[in-house]
Amino acid sequence: xxxxxxxxxxxxxxxxxxxxxxxxxxxxxxxxxxxxxxxxxxxxxxxxxxxxxxxxxxxxxxxxxxxxxxxxxxxxxxxxxxxxxxxxxxxxxxxxxxxxxxxxxxxxxxxxxxxxxxxxxxxxxxxxxxxxxxxxxxxxxxxxxxxxxxxxxxxxxxxxxxxxxxxxxxxxxxxxxxxxxxxxxxxxxxxxxxxxxxxxxxxxxxxxxxxxxxxxxxxxxxxxxxxxxxxxxxxxxxxxxxxxxxxxxxxxxxxxxxxxxxxxxxxxxxxxxxxxxxxxxxxxxxxxxxxxxxxxxxxxxxxxxxxxxxxxxxxxxxxxxxxxxxxxxxxxxxxxxxxxxxxxxxxxxxxxxxxxxxxxxxxxxxxxxxxxxxxxxxxxxxxxxxxxxxxxxxxxxxxxxxxxxxxxxxxxxxxxxxxxxxxxxxxxxxxxxxxxxxxxxxxxxxxxxxxxxxxxxxxxxxxxxxxxxxxxxxxxxxxxxxxxxxxxxxxxxxxxxxxxxxxxxxxxxxxxxxxxxxxxxxxxxxxxxxxxxxxxxxxxxxxxxxxxxxxxxxxxxxxxxxxxxxxxxxxxxxxxxx
Amino acid sequence: xxxxxxxxxxxxxxxxxxxxxxxxxxxxxxxxxxxxxxxxxxxxxxxxxxxxxxxxxxxxxxxxxxxxxxxxxxxxxxxxxxxxxxxxxxxxxxxxxxxxxxxxxxxxxxxxxxxxxxxxxxxxxxxxxxxxxxxxxxxxxxxxxxxxxxxxxxxxxxxxxxxxxxxxxxxxxxxxxxxxxxxxxxxxxxxxxxxxxxxxxxxxxxxxxxxxxxxxxxxxxxxxxxxxxxxxxxxxxxxxxxxxxxxxxxxxxxxxxxxxxxxxxxxxxxxxxxxxxxxxxxxxxxxxxxxxxxxxxxxxxxxxxxxxxxxxxxxxxxxxxxxxxxxxxxxxxxxxxxxx
Numbered sequence: 001x002x003x004x005x006x007x008x009x010x011x012x013x014x015x016x017x018x019x020x021x022x023x024x025x026x027x028x029x030x031x032x033x034x035x036x037x038x039x040x041x042x043x044x045x046x047x048x049x050x051x052x053x054x055x056x057x058x059x060x061x062x063x064x065x066x067x068x069x070x071x072x073x074x075x076x077x078x079x080x081x082x083x084x085x086x087x088x089x090x091x092x093x094x095x096x097x098x099x100x101x102x103x104x105x106x107x108x109x110x111x112x113x114x115x116x117x118x119x120x121x122x123x124x125x126x127x128x129x130x131x132x133x134x135x136x137x138x139x140x141x142x143x144x145x146x147x148x149x150x151x152x153x154x155x156x157x158x159x160x161x162x163x164x165x166x167x168x169x170x171x172x173x174x175x176x177x178x179x180x181x182x183x184x185x186x187x188x189x190x191x192x193x194x195x196x197x198x199x200x201x202x203x204x205x206x207x208x209x210x211x212x213x214x215x216x217x218x219x220x221x222x223x224x225x226x227x228x229x230x231x232x233x234x235x236x237x238x239x240x241x242x243x244x245x246x247x248x249x250x251x252x253x254x255x256x257x258x259x260x261x262x263x264x265x266x267x268x269x270x271x272x273x274x275x276x277x278x279x280x281x282x283x284x285x286x287x288x289x290x291x292x293x294x295x296x297x298x299x300x301x302x303x304x305x306x307x308x309x310x311x312x313x314x315x316x317x318x319x320x321x322x323x324x325x326x327x328x329x330x331x332x333x334x335x336x337x338x339x340x341x342x343x344x345x346x347x348x349x350x351x352x353x354x355x356x357x358x359x360x361x362x363x364x365x366x367x368x369x370x371x372x373x374x375x376x377x378x379x380x381x382x383x384x385x386x387x388x389x390x391x392x393x394x395x396x397x398x399x400x401x402x403x404x405x406x407x408x409x410x411x412x413x414x415x416x417x418x419x420x421x422x423x424x425x426x427x428x429x430x431x432x433x434x435x436x437x438x439x440x441x442x443x444x445x446x447x448x449x450x451x452x453x454x455x456x457x458x459x460x461x462x463x464x465x466x467x468x469x470x471x472x473x474x475x476x477x478x479x480x481x482x483x484x485x486x487x488x489x490x491x492x493x494x495x496x497x498x499x500x501x502x503x504x505x506x507x508x509x510x511x512x513x514x515x516x517x518x519x520x521x522x523x524x525x526x527x528x529x530x531x532x533x534x535x536x537x538x539x540x541x542x543x544x545x546x547x548x549x550x551x552x553x554x555x556x557x558x559x560x561x562x563x564x565x566x567x568x569x570x571x572x573x574x575x576x577x578x
Numbered sequence: 579x580x581x582x583x584x585x586x587x588x589x590x591x592x593x594x595x596x597x598x599x600x601x602x603x604x605x606x607x608x609x610x611x612x613x614x615x616x617x618x619x620x621x622x623x624x625x626x627x628x629x630x631x632x633x634x635x636x637x638x639x640x641x642x643x644x645x646x647x648x649x650x651x652x653x654x655x656x657x658x659x660x661x662x663x664x665x666x667x668x669x670x671x672x673x674x675x676x677x678x679x680x681x682x683x684x685x686x687x688x689x690x691x692x693x694x695x696x697x698x699x700x701x702x703x704x705x706x707x708x709x710x711x712x713x714x715x716x717x718x719x720x721x722x723x724x725x726x727x728x729x730x731x732x733x734x735x736x737x738x739x740x741x742x743x744x745x746x747x748x749x750x751x752x753x754x755x756x757x758x759x760x761x762x763x764x765x766x767x768x769x770x771x772x773x774x775x776x777x778x779x780x781x782x783x784x785x786x787x788x789x790x791x792x793x794x795x796x797x798x799x800x801x802x803x804x805x806x807x808x809x810x811x812x813x814x815x816x817x818x819x820x821x822x823x824x825x826x827x828x829x830x831x832x833x834x835x836x837x838x839x840x841x842x843x844x845x846x847x848x849x850x851x852x853x854x855x856x857x858x859x860x861x862x863x864x865x866x867x868x869x870x871x872x873x874x875x876x877x878x879x880x881x882x883x884x885x886x887x888x889x890x891x892x893x894x895x896x897x898x899x900x901x902x903x904x905x906x907x908x909x910x911x912x913x914x915x916x917x918x
Contacts, residue, residue: 012716015755054804055849059811060768061804065761069720072758075671085757090803090847092757138675139634 013084013095014041020049020095024317026102031056036098036317046098047083051091063164064092070140070163071096078131080151080161099151099159102316107309108147108229110319115229118265120309122299124150125223126291127158132219133287135160136212141167145218146198147225156302156310197231198222202281213281216290220276227265268295590632590649594658597625601661604668623673630676633683650687654698659684663708663725667718678721682728696732703738705729710744713751713763723762730766733774740770740781746788749796753805764808771812775821782816782825790829798838807850810842814856830861833870840878843885852891855902862905876912883909 014020020037021044027034032052038044052064071082071094085094101107104124108116116124128150135142142149142160149162200217202210225231272295278284285293314322588596600622632649635641653659662677669677685695699705706729712722730736739745748770751763771778782789797809817826829835839861842854861871875882886906891898 054807055847059807059849059853060765061761061808062765065758065765068758069762073671073675073720082758086755087757087802087804092804094757138672139679 011042011083013039013047015084015086017086017088017093020047020093022049024320026316026320039095046100048096048098050094050096051088052094053090054087054092055090066167067163068092068094074135074138074140074163076131076134077157078127078159079134080159096161097153097159099161100154100316101152101310101313102319103148103161104150104152104226105146105148106316106319106323107152107313108226109323111313113229115227117308118227118269119300120305121223121226121269122295123156123301123305124152124158124226125219126296126299127302128160128219128222129287129291129296131160132215133291136215136287141212142215143167143203143218144198145215146222146231150222152305152309154306154310156305158302158305198225200281201279210281212286213284216276216284216287217281219287219290220273220284223269223273223276227269266295268293271295590629590645591652593625593628593632594649594652597622597629598656598658598661600625601658601665604665605661619669623670623676626669626673626676626680629680630683633680633687646687647689650684650694651689653684654694657702659695659698660702660705663705663722666721667715674721678724681725685728685731693732695729696734699729699732700734700738703735706735706739706742707744710739710742710747713747713754713759716756716759719756719759720762723759723766727766727769730770731773733777736770736774737777737781740777745770745785746792749792752797752808753800753802760804768808768812768815771816772819775819778816779821779825782822786825786828790835794835794838798842803847803850806842806845807847807853810839810850810853810857814853817857817860826860827864830864831866831868831871833868833874836861836871836874840874840882848892851889852898855889855898855905859901859905862908872912875909879909879912 019041020039022035022037024036025033026036026048032050035049035051037047037049039047054061054064057064068082068085071080072085074081080096080099083095083097085092087093104116115121128145132142132145142163144162144164145160149160151159151161153159198218198221200210200214203214203217221231272290272293275285275290275293290296313319600618603618604622629649632645633641659681662681666674666677685693687693687695706726709722709726709729712718712726715722726739730739748763748767752760752767754760754763771782793809793813797805798813800806800809816822817829836858839854839858842850843858845851845854861867862875864871867875883906886902889902
């Protein structure tokens with residue numbers, strides 16, 4: 001127990017701003033700025049000060065309260081502790097030790113754009129894992145493990161930082177299950193927190209919640225990040241990585257493009273990462289267990305990092321200035337990759353961690369080559385949920401124009417349209433592109449079952465009420481919520497093929513139609529959600545909690561409707577087989 | 579010794595008893611035989627961690643209701659909670675955290691569908707005094723504060739604290755320079771004034787004068803941004819709660835209160851302005867405005883209307899806009915009643 005604890009008495013740092021002299025800005029986020037400063041009365045000890053703009057936070061300040069509390073009650077050599085925190089007018093200053101080499105993300109972008117040498121990675125990961133094992137033993141989830149939150153000091157020591165979204169399973173207020181009873185013993189979280197690229201699949205859309213193993217996934221992604229210089233999918237903007245990566249065929253363009261000879265990584269490294277990236281959280285090892293993995297045998301110490309990582313590195317403040325200039329030049333090229341392969345979106349049912357290529361590969365459903373491949377770990381996203389490309393289409397028209405994909409679909413879809421019109425539903429055409437997915441490749445595949453094309457579905461009650469609301473809108477086109485192996489058509493006023501029934505002419509149960517309306521309505525909801533979410537990534541943390549809650553509700557409702565649809569699919573499948 | 583215990587798995591009751599014995603030992607002050615003491619303190623830490631794992635379960639197993647009930651019963655059968663609270667400063671950081679979590683959990687454990695923790699605390703309210711005074715001790719504040727917040731979930735305990743002299747201390751605690759501690763005290767203060775509706779309403783009615791005098795001068799007119807911000811938000815929550823309608827009516831009839839709220843409306847902080855508006859609207863919407871309130875509103879009519887003209891929330895908020903429109907209507911329609 002003793003060796004992993006830091007029991008030195010905490011010197012009391014002064015609680016007034018005049019005792020600190022700000023030297024330089026070394027980081028900035030949406031509502032916080034980080035400074036390098038010295039604490040004058042403490043022999044001008046260097047410190048980092050995170051100045052959080054309180055006016056942008058909700059008035060209960062629960063999030064910052066938990067963050068500072070966590071940071072002042074944790075005590076471990078690999079965890080960045082808060083020396084003190086106090087308010088300076090509208091800002092909260094959180095004073096921490098100054099980690100002069102900055103974050104690994106910053107170190108990589110300055111000196112190791114293609115990733116670190118494996119021996120350095122081992123040191124960093126082992127130290128991080130020590131921190132993680134400690135946190136988990138304490139009942140804390142970090143929930144935001146990534147290179148940007150792993151800091152290095154000039155002596156090569158490594159500390160895990162940023163407890164802004166961390167949570168404790170013992171803290172009733174953070175679990176949400178604050179009921180007075182002793183229920184919900186599973187110690188699970190359901191709110192979505194973290195940074196998209198690093199989020200475990202069960203965090204993004206699990207119906208059952210997640211726990212410590214979500215940190216292990218993020219740890220695995222961080223390992224890939226350290227190895228390649230950036231996390232998988234990072235060529236997509238975060239909102240897309242979060243919501244759309246599942247629908248998009250994506251390539252590891254970044255990893256593939258680099259012309260340099262492929263880096264060689266050891267078998268044990270690949271194996272270790274593979275264990276972390278198991279889709280089934282229960283199969284991922286605990287932090288404690290992972291520490292015993294062969295990859296962490298004979299790991300070098302902090303001196304090794306000092307010599308091999310920090311030599312010749314520009315100072316944190318200089319790197320920050322450089323990155324600020326660099327960022328100015330690349331603003332707004334977010335959407336670029338969308339124009340690349342416009343129509344070839346395919347459904348991906350999960351990820352394969354490709355151990356040989358040391359990458360995450362998408363898994364396409366019914367792709368015998370991939371799903372049969374041995375040695376690859378099959379990563380399936382639970383609900384087979386596909387999140388439509390709403391925001392994208394809304395913003396830039398129908399980028400993924402599906403004209404070609406629409407070929408040959410109209411005939412099949414037409415009868416359906418008539419049925420729907422006579423029914424109770426209508427949908428405005430704009431939404432259709434949102435539902436496209438399930439790429440061309442699958443068009444001919446008759447065996448494909450219909451795929452639910454929405455991830456967040458409003459609950460049944462709202463479904464029915466919602467049809468009134470929408471009847472005000474542009475009538476005519478049926479709601480394309482369910483898509484088959486084919487594709488919904490994008491353009492205005494085109495018909496969204498609601499069901500994959502080849503040959504059409506099927507009588508739809510009334511409830512099914514209602515389900516479609518519900519799904520369609522949910523897409524409106526979701527559209528709002530997605531734009532909110534994107535606004536949230538762009539700025540404004542204040543509504544984060546509320547949005548998380550909404551997302552969670554949507555997820556639950558989604559499950560309910562998915563199950564309902566599954567029933568209908570079963571009902572319909574014999575006719576479609578004919 | 580250790581081997582003996584391992585051979586026969588200890589029951590939850592055994593662990594509580596042993597913990598109690600060790601706490602009694604820890605309480606007795608430093609032992610001359612230093613090494614022995616260290617060993618016992620380590621054993622105490624292990625026991626407390628074990629209690630935690632029975633109550634919360636661990637990665638391998640879920641908590642077992644029967645074991646939890648036995649543990650809880652034994653814990654409150656004697657003065658274990660008192661010992662634990664008193665000895666807390668003598669424990670190391672990790673054990674303090676474990677102990678806090680154990681105490682928190684015990685508050686929710688039912689034995690024969692009774693919250694026996696509540697019964698125990700009702701008979702031992704002086705423990706609350708220790709916990710509250712913990713805010714004055716930097717090292718203990720967060721641990722005692724967390725325990726306190728769990729304890730005041732019991733209505734009788736909350737009533738004791740509300741009616742105690744300690745209530746006045748919170749006005750200072752929530753402005754302590756140490757943010758962690760001040761924020762913890764503020765969370766407790768808010769809990770005390772919002773959780774048990776009927777109790778709060780009774781407290782506010784009985785203690786109206788001193789409470790709101792303090793609230794206005796120390797919190798709403800504090801020089802500290804975060805204090806004003808939290809206070810005006812909490813004030814809105816309190817006054818808008820149906821159970822406090824009598825208090826609300828009284829509050830919005832005072833011209834001093836109106837003056838303070840109008841100053842908050844003029845703050846440069848958008849967030850404070852918005853929160854202040856939610857209280858200010860009660861003054862304006864009051865259908866029985868006393869003449870001096872009317873005259874203040876009339877005197878400031880044009881300024882207020884100008885202020886509201888470009889008063890917006892960051893995110894579109896229909897309710898806010900509706901409230902604003904109503905306030906504007908009310909103010910625009912005001913006729914000076916007095917001068918009779």
